[in-house]
Every structure is written in C-alpha cells, then in structure tokens.
Amino acid sequence: MKKTIALLGSTGSIGTQTLRCCKNLGYGVDVLAANRNAALLETQAREFHPRCVVVSDKTAYADLKTRLADTDIRLLAGVEGMCEAASLPGVDVVCNAVVGMVGLRPTLAAIAAKKTVALANKETLVAGGRLVMDAAEENGVDLLPVDSEHSAIFQSLQGNDRAALKKIILTASGGPFRGKTAKELEGMTAADALRHPNWSMGAKITVDSATLMNKGLEFIEAMWLFGLSPDQIEIVVHPQSVVHSAVEYADGAVIAQMGTPDMAVPIQYALTWPHRAPTDARRLSLTDYGSLTFEKPDCGTFVCLDICIEAARRSGLYPCAVNAANEYAVGRFLAGELKFLDIGRCVGYILERFSCNTDELYTLEEVLEAEDAARALAEAYCARR
Ligand SMILES: NC(=O)C1=CN([C@@H]2O[C@H](COP(=O)(O)OP(=O)(O)OC[C@H]3O[C@@H](n4cnc5c(N)ncnc54)[C@H](OP(=O)(O)O)[C@@H]3O)[C@@H](O)[C@H]2O)C=CC1
Ligand SMILES: CC(=O)[C@@H](O)[C@H](O)COP(=O)(O)O
Numbered sequence: 272m273k274k275t276i277a278l279l280g281s282t283g284s285i286g287t288q289t290l291r292c293c294k295n296l297g298y299g300v301d302v303l304a305a306n307r308n309a310a311l312l313e314t315q316a317r318e319f320h321p322r323c324v325v326v327s328d329k330t331a332y333a334d335l336k337t338r339l340a341d342t343d344i345r346l347l348a349g350v351e352g353m354c355e356a357a358s359l360p361g362v363d364v365v366c367n368a369v370v371g372m373v374g375l376r377p378t379l380a381a382i383a384a385k386k387t388v389a390l391a392n393k394e395t396l397v398a399g400g401r402l403v404m405d406a407a408e409e410n411g412v413d414l415l416p417v418d419s420e421h422s423a424i425f426q427s428l429q430g431n432d433r434a435a436l437k438k439i440i441l442t443a444s445g446g447p448f449r450g451k452t453a454k455e456l457e458g459m460t461a462a463d464a465l466r467h468p469n470w471s472m473g474a475k476i477t478v479d480s481a482t483l484m485n486k487g488l489e490f491i492e493a494m495w496l497f498g499l500s501p502d503q504i505e506i507v508v509h510p511q512s513v514v515h516s517a518v519e520y521a522d523g524a525v526i527a528q529m530g531t532p533d534m535a536v537p538i539q540y541a542l543t544w545p546h547r548a549p550t551d552a553r554r555l556s557l558t559d560y561g562s563l564t565f566e567k568p569d570c571g572t573f574v575c576l577d578i579c580i581e582a583a584r585r586s587g588l589y590p591c592a593v594n595a596a597n598e599y600a601v602g603r604f605l606a607g608e609l610k611f612l613d614i615g616r617c618v619g620y621i622l623e624r625f626s627c628n629t630d631e632l633y634t635l636e637e638v639l640e641a642e643d644a645a646r647a648l649a650e651a652y653c654a655r656r
C-alpha cells in the first residue's frame with residue numbers, strides 16, 4: 272500500500288534519509304518542515320511536490336516565500352504550522368525527525384489527528400512521555416520507533432509473547448571518546464566530539480553520543496515506548512554497532528536485531544510496518560567483522576547516563592528538565608562556549624537544583640514551564656563557567 276507522509280525535520284540527517292526511503296517506496300510526501308534551511312527545502316519541494324511546507328525561522332520563511340512564489344505550495348510557519356501540517360487530511364504517517372523537544376507539540380497534534388507517528392525525535396518522549404503515550408492510547412494511534420535501538424527492540428518483539436518480556440539490552444557504541452579518562456576529555460572540542468565512529472548524524476545527537484546522554488535519553492525513550500521499569504533495562508557498550516539491541520524473554524531466550532549501522536532499515540521499517548521492503552543498506556557479513564565485543568559503560572567518566580536514569584527514577588518532569596538543560600549546554604558547547612565536561616556538570620546541576628511534582632499527570636503547559644525553568648537554571652550555571 273502506498274502511503275502519504277508528513278515529514279518534520281526534512282532537511283536533517285533522518286529527514287533526508289527518510290525522503291530517500293519515500294522515493295524507494297513510491298510514497299507521497301505531503302508536508303516538508305524544517306527550521307531555517309530554505310535552499311534545501313526549496314530543492315526538496317520541487318522534487319516531492321508537497322501540499323505544504325513549514326519553516327520556523329522568520330528570515331527563512333521570507334526567503335522561502337520568494338523561492339516558491341511560482342508554485343501553489345502552502346507555506347506555514349513555526350511550531351503552530353508544524354502542528355497544522357501534521358494534522359492535514361490525507362496524511363497517513365507523520366514522521367517526526369526534528370531535533371529537540373520542539374517536536375513535542377507536533378507529535379501530540381499528529382496523534383490527536385489520529386495519524387500513525389514514525390518517531391525519530393526522542394526528546395518528545397523524554398520530555399512528555401506520559402502525555403504522548405496516553406494520547407496514543409486514547410486515539411488508537413501506532414507510535415513506531417525510528418531510533419535504531421528502539422526499532423531493534425520493536426522488531427525483536429514482533430511475533431513474540433509480549434507478556435513474557437523480562438528485560439531489554441540497549442546497546443551503545445560508546446561514542447568517539449570511549450575509553451578516555453576525564454582528564455583526557457577536558458580539552459575535547461566540538462570537532463572531536465562530532466567524529467562518531469559508526470554513525471553519520473546531526474550535530475546534537477552526535478555530541479549526545481559522545482557524552483552518553485544519548486543513551487540516557489534512549490533509556491527513558493525505551494521506558495515509555497515499551498512500558499518498562501528502570502530495572503528492566505541493561506545498557507551494554509558494543510563498539511561495532513551491529514547488534515542494535517535485544518530483548519530477553521522469561522524462558523531466557525534473547526532475541527536481537529542486527530545489521531550494519533545504516534538508518535535506512537529502521538526508518539523504512541517504521542514507514543512500511545508491519546511489512547518489509549528492500550533497501551540499499553550495506554549487507555551484514557559477520558565473518559568480515561570477525562568478532563563483536565561488549566563491555567559495561569564507564570558511568571564514572573560519562574556521568575550523563577546515570578543522571579538520566581536518576582531523572583527517570585524520580586519521574587514527573589525531571590526527565591524534561593535534564594533534557595532541556597542538555598539541549599542548552601550542547602548548543603553552547605557546539606558554539607565553542609562551553610567545555611565538553613561542563614555539559615555533564617550542567618545537566619547534573621539541574622537534576623539537583625530543579626524541583627517539581629513527581630506526579631506523572633502533568634499537562635503540556637507544565638512540561639513547557641519545566642523546560643523554561645530548567646533552561647534558565649542551565650543558563651545561569653553556564654554563565655558562571
Ligand atoms: N541522525 C540519526 O541517525 C538519528 C537521529 N535520531 C533523532 O532524530 C532527531 C533528528 O536528528 P538528526 O536528523 O540527526 O538531526 P539534524 O540536526 O540533522 O536535523 C534536525 C532537523 O530538525 C529541523 N529543526 C530543528 N529545529 C527546528 C524547529 N524549531 N522547527 C522546525 N524544524 C526544526 C532542522 O531544520 P534545519 O536544517 O533547517 O535546521 C532539521 O531538518 C533527533 O531527535 C535525534 O536524536 C535518532 C536516531 C538516529
Ligand atoms: C543511529 C542511532 O540510533 C543513534 O542514536 C546511535 O545509537 C548513536 O549511537 P550511540 O550508541 O553512540 O549513542
């Protein structure tokens with residue numbers, strides 16, 4: 272069955288790969304959305320002929336208006352525009368590939384409009400997991416993971432007895448700084464952190480991978496997606512990124528999904544589920560790898576992982592707060608204004624200073640207030656560094 276997609280974050284790493292999958296599958300693209308890359312949005316719009324393009328940045332909006340003046344494509348602006356576009360009649364699947372918790376409201380809008388959601392934007396679940404999962408259940412909407420580990424878990428659950436799931440093994444590459452000491456990390460620059468050993472991704476997630484914050488965010492993402500408690504998730508560092516994650520069942524059987532590190536597989540599976548279609552992903556040859564290795568994460572050096580787990584245990588708006596602090600600190604690090612280890616220090620400081628109700632029944636307004644409060648605390652902290 273050919274589907275029609277609304278793609279939020281179309282100019283990014285996941286966005287551009289999703290467009291390749293759409294082309295491969297012959298799927299239509301009704302919506303393209305991005306922040307400021309007007310030139311690429313124009314190219315994509317001329318190739319995919321969407322009904323609607325959304326752009327957040329005001330200057331880019333004016334630029335794109337000129338660029339698309341000869342077309343009948345509707346131009347919308349900002350988060351409101353993404354929410355409207357995610358709800359358009361005729362859209363079957365909303366693929367949310369924007370970076371950061373700015374993706375939360377469009378995810379909720381897509382669910383309210385009863386669209387299937389292919390979710391790459393993990394910050395959505397970290398910040399507002401309860402809101403998203405409740406809304407998906409109320410609206411009978413499928414929330415399909417794009418994140419490679421969560422897709423692996425999802426794939427390992429297919430056709431198995433869900434009630435017999437005991438725990439999951441969430442794999443981590445360890446990032447570009449695996450094995451380094453805190454002393455060695457002090458001088459690491461953004462250019463160093465952006466050299467991921469296995470995956471080519473956007474800047475923010477690549478830095479998150481270097482701090483292990485990515486694995487902390489994924490820990491919380493997995494709790495929500497699969498209804499797990501913190502004790503049911505084991506993090507294992509696997510530097511080759513071939514075993515994308517695994518599930519252990521009551522009888523002791525462990526089922527993993529493997530493959531070369533290529534996002535084409537999880538992206539396309541989220542679009543075609545429950546079916547599979549060919550991709551051009553590089554095939555796995557186990558004998559070429561020869562050996563696959565596994566080790567425990569160094570949580571003493573890479574503090575962000577335990578900070579996220581502690582935030583998850585505290586529950587409520589704590590995960591939202593640490594996520595917001597991390598978004599702020601990573602932005603400052605990428606701008607060359609903060610040291611690498613200060614990211615973890617900042618996120619840890621926010622976990623200690625932030626205070627909130629741990630009631631899971633928070634509202635969207637409370638999530639956005641928590642984001643603002645945590646960001647303000649992070650800003651004050653970083654100003655003193
Ligand atoms: N890359 C990967 O392999 C993986 C990514 N993910 C997750 O997927 C998400 C996207 O990651 P990735 O593709 O790497 O990120 P990129 O930085 O490459 O792309 C981000 C996209 O989001 C858009 N965007 C950013 N801010 C806004 C905004 N305010 N309004 C509208 N659009 C916005 C960007 O637009 P513009 O280009 O105009 O700035 C761009 O299209 C993240 O949550 C990440 O954690 C998960 C697993 C793997
Ligand atoms: C491709 C993907 O899903 C990323 O989230 C990846 O997992 C990052 O690798 P790390 O395991 O290094 O965080």
Ligand SMILES: [Mn+2]
Pocket residue numbers: 418419420421489
């Ligand atoms: Mn991942």
